[in-house]
Amino acid sequence: DAGVIQSPRHEVTEMGQEVTLRCKPISGHDYLFWYRQTMMRGLELLIYFNNNVPIDDSGMPEDRFSAKMPNASFSTLKIQPSEPRDSAVYFCASRLKTGAEAFFGQGTRLTVV
């Protein structure tokens, strides 16, 4: 398996624009997680899904953020409108239901100017 795949690796956008980050989890994994990493706050869990259903979105910072998982092999994290303070590295991770190790993608570095 190729591991967790995120796209794009880098995204630069202007304030106010919509940004969509994409994630393909490892095939067969039941859980998918979105994390945000910043210098100030470290790694924060934004939301996670179990079998495509959002379980806990309490980490989503505000209504500008939304996440979907239309099927077992794809998830998106959308920011609309984007703001400079959203600049961060966003990681997607997945894991098996019965296992506990989460596998991380290489992240998307988002810069909002």
Place this chain on the structure above:
Amino acid sequence: AQSVTQPDIHITVSEGASLELRCNYSYGATPYLFWYVQSPGQGLQLLLKYFSGDTLVQGIKGFEAEFKRSQSSFNLRKPSVHWSDAAEYFCAVGAVRQNTGFQKLVFGTGTRLLVSP
């Protein structure tokens, strides 16, 4: 709610010297504990994990960690550090929910390891 504390933001170790990175957790039940490593520009890679059983766990790249329930600690160690070990290290605790396994990881703020020649 569970939490993880990594008290050292930066640590500098000479190549060949031993290493210990500290991690303390707060969680009401038996925790699932992990150490991840992140190299610059990369995602997180699992070094080792503790679920139950032997409190001294071995991981990849020569790392080990010891779970001490009485101290709520899960410190990471390596007897001899290599320059390639320079990276950021994250301790994490998994929230356990009955019958489903743990559901989410909460990470510490990380410790950046610098290796001097």
